[in-house]
Amino acid sequence: MLLFPYHSQFRLFSCFVNMFYLLSLCVINIVIVNCQYEVPDAKVKVFYPKGFTVSIPDEPGIKLFAFHGKINEEFDGREAGTFARDILKPKNGSWTFVDRFTKLKEGDILYYWTYVDYDDGQHKLGYVKDDQMFEVKDLINPNLPKIDVRYNTHTDSTNNVLFFEDFSSNRLDPNKWIIEQRFADEPDFEFVMYVNRPEVLTKEGNKLKIKPVLSENIFGGGFVNSINGYNFGDNCTSLIGSQSCRRNTGAGFILPPVASSQISTKNKFSFKYGRVEIRAKLPRGDWIYPEIYLEPLHEVYGSGNYKSGRIRIAFSPGNEQMNKILHGGIILGPNNAARDYGDKTIEDMNGYWSENFHTFVLDWQPHGITVSVDNKLYGRIDPPENGFSQLGGSLSIKNADRWRTGSKLAPFDQEMYLVLGVGVGGFNFKDSPSKPWKNGGRNSVSQFYEAKNEWYRTWGESSNLEIDYVRITST
Structure with missing residues (x-):
């Protein structure tokens, strides 16, 4: 006995076929372009008396890491933020953003989002990790690592930039001068x-x-x-x-x-x-x-x-x-x-x-x-x-x-x-x-x-x- 008229059975069958087709595409996508890639969780370190780092572990396929952050202020959408920097290459097994001048204290909250350019060998795509936050609880005091970062067109990719100033701001940066x-x-x-x-x-x-x-x-x-x-x-x-x-x-x-x-x-x-x-x-x-x-x-x-x-x-x-x-x-x-x-x-x-x-x-x-x-x-x-x-x-x-x-x-x-x-x-x-x-x-x-x-x-x-x-x- 048919529970559904013929055309209803056909439509139900078609639905299952379409679902299987879409699932197949997703599986293929996973294999080919790694559509399930997720930006790794970032590790934040805050130093005394000033400075902090944000890093992710280096993995095959990562071509660029970007960090965007604000202190004690949430993002309004995906804006650039107070801190916005592209890291061009890893150092000592990590892609690391380094700030040497900002003074943070216990209780401060760092709101941030990160971005990775990922290349699986066939496709190079960008991936974002939004709505992240870190509350400052502990301050540590080792030497800050020397990391290669992109400040602007004056940077030299062969060296690690420790300090850069092009006087483009309206006033001298009190964190620098x-x-x-x-x-x-x-x-x-x-x-x-x-x-x-x-x-x-x-x-x-x-x-x-x-x-x-x-x-x-x-x-x-x-x-x-x-x-x-x-x-x-x-x-x-x-x-x-x-x-x-x-x-x-x-x-x-x-x-x-x-x-x-x-x-x-x-x-x-x-x-x-x-x-x-x-x-x-x-x-x-x-x-x-x-x-x-x-x-x-x-x-x-x-x-x-x-x-x-x-x-x-x-x-x-x-x-x-x-x-x-x-x-x-x-x-x-x-x-x-x-x-x-x-x-x-x-x-x-x-x-x-x-x-x-x-x-x-x-x-x-x-x-x-x-x-x-x-x-x-x-x-x-x-x-x-x-x-x-x-x-x-x-x-x-x-x-x-x-x-x-x-x-x-x-x-x-x-x-x-x-x-x-x-x-x-x-x-x-x-x-x-x-x-x-x-x-x-x-x-x-x-x-x-x-x-x-x-x-x-x-x-x-x-x-x-x-x-x-x-x-x-x-x-």
Whole structure:
């Protein structure tokens, strides 16, 4: 007996056939294009005092891993998020996103989604894992791994990018930079006060500009002889109450006649060994010079007067004749011999170093240091057989014995941070008949200021230090 009319049985049979067909396709899909692939669960690690990583295990077929995240804020759909980065290759068995600057605390929630480009040999497809979250409960403090990441077109896939800045944001990233607010002090005693003011620190397009100006143009006429002196107060980025934060006038002493800007990654980013690449246009004008160097983070071998060293990436005074020579290398001490020992130079045969943008590169390795410009190597500094400490006597370096406690490269074997700025005058110029002050002289700042009519007429729009980008990689 038929329970259904013939046409009903036929339709039911057809339904079963169609279902079987669809299931067969799905099975085939599983075999051929792995339609059941799922993005692996991510592992999150949060570090103290700052930084975190998000990683998935490396598996055959994964070609790219992307991370998108927000802190304490859920996503509104599949948006990019606060953190958005593509990881191009695995490292040590994992695809890992690394953030070195964000400070997280217990109770914070990381909302995120991940993406994987997966290739099974026949098809390359993208897969997403949405609606993930991680609550911070434990902070750990190992060294952050060095991971290759894509920041933008300036990255080099052959190296691990540790730090990158192209100044494309509307303001300096406070997670990367501090803007100095203090008086210049040792070891160079430049005639400058560093301020956070638009007159000296600006952004135009995707370039950062630092320009020295007369301090009286900012603080008013007669500022250099102000009877009240000047105190940066709580805004000072140096030791509160020190000479770097407060200055008085009188007895021949005046306040710095020049205001400028200096930014650094101190306590934001530091590293030990790597390659620093900076594209910049150097400033022009008498007694002006760029401050583009690495400074020791902890001053393990002593503080002040280069006791723990300094590495110059690019230095060229803005005076007409001096501006033909570019300097780079190391400084071992405050006296001329210790400054000159590791100073490498190259002459611009076509003009001045301030006329065009150039790419300055420092390669800092455990065995030595090199400096280059526009892909041309012009200086190599290798430590003596027994290290730089053996130069103490010949270079009159009083603290050189302390370097014996480090490696052969000491004092350049410790973490360092980047400094960018513009200085004027001070000990970076050797005494000469053309120089209007004498290094170490009690009235050197006043002498410099009294010669203002001579040097200030050489300043202008070309007195800017313009910085296009900064990239630091491990090598």
